[in-house]
Amino acid sequence: MLLLHGISCLIAKDGSMNIGGLQKVSLIDYPGKISAIIFTQGCNFRCPYCHNPQLVDPKLYRPCLFSKDILDFLAHRRGKLDAVTITGGEPTLQEDLIPLIQKIRKMGFAVKLDSNGSRPDVLAHLLKDKLLDFIALDIKAPLDKYSQVVKVQMDTGAIAQSVRLVIQSKIPQEFRTTVVKSMLTQKDILAIAKEIAGAKRYALQRFQPAQTLDPEFAGEQLFPEEELLKLKKQLEKMFPLVLIR
Numbered sequence: 574m575l576l577l578h579g580i581s582c583l584i585a586k587d588g589s590m591n592i593g594g595l596q597k598v599s600l601i602d603y604p605g606k607i608s609a610i611i612f613t614q615g616c617n618f619r620c621p622y623c624h625n626p627q628l629v630d631p632k633l634y635r636p637c638l639f640s641k642d643i644l645d646f647l648a649h650r651r652g653k654l655d656a657v658t659i660t661g662g663e664p665t666l667q668e669d670l671i672p673l674i675q676k677i678r679k680m681g682f683a684v685k686l687d688s689n690g691s692r693p694d695v696l697a698h699l700l701k702d703k704l705l706d707f708i709a710l711d712i713k714a715p716l717d718k719y720s721q722v723v724k725v726q727m728d729t730g731a732i733a734q735s736v737r738l739v740i741q742s743k744i745p746q747e748f749r750t751t752v753v754k755s756m757l758t759q760k761d762i763l764a765i766a767k768e769i770a771g772a773k774r775y776a777l778q779r780f781q782p783a784q785t786l787d788p789e790f791a792g793e794q795l796f797p798e799e800e801l802l803k804l805k806k807q808l809e810k811m812f813p814l815v816l817i818r
């Protein structure tokens with residue numbers, strides 16, 4: 574992640590948007606588009622395998638960036654970038670997410686949002702106002718195992734509602750699950766697949782054994798490739814597109 578440093582948001586906040594980082598260009602994050610990536614700071618989950626701990630654990634927060642600086646940067650990238658991805662942390666926790674997206678779209682960029690699905694009210698607003706061009710929803714576990722994986726007590730009804738909203742929205746979308754061997758079994762992945770029936774695209778993401786929110790997960794074993802390929806074949810009977818990355 575490339576960071577442009579601003580004044581620490583612990584001292585001065587830029588509206589109600591905590592932005593922890595900016596990647597100036599990505600050729601892979603937004604399917605088919607060249608995008609910049611905005612990383613919001615703060616998350617309501619504590620997935621131990623999270624590879625962005627500096628956006629999740631307040632003790633590790635870095636100085637925030639100003640959204641004005643991000644918008645200035647984007648103004649100079651018109652014609653060079655197609656799109657902006659907003660990821661986190663969890664972007665829907667940011668009070669000024671909607672006005673920021675409105676400004677980015679007014680500049681002519683497509684917007685992709687990555688979300689953990691915990692705030693269906695925010696997703697509903699964004700979808701109703703047609704403010705998103707692509708949405709990627711992280712599905713962490715089957716609903717009955719969610720709190721066990723994200724390590725906080727949470728409302729699984731909110732996740733089920735977000736899943737329905739995204740499927741019904743018909744905008745370009747991706748559901749995705751990070752496959753962590755000590756937390757999810759093949760049976761769990763197939764249970765998730767049933768809970769997101771109707772999705773257009775489902776991606777299984779290999780766990781990244783680099784920096785993790787819980788340092789013990791840095792040594793986590795990877796899901797065996799042959800198991801992933803077997804799962805992919807089964808999932809291809811349920812979704813138009815299945816990816817392993």
Ligand code: SF4
Pocket residue numbers: 616617618619620622623624625629661662663689
């Ligand atoms: S993996 Fe995503 S949802 Fe989980 S703690 Fe990290 S940023 Fe939050």
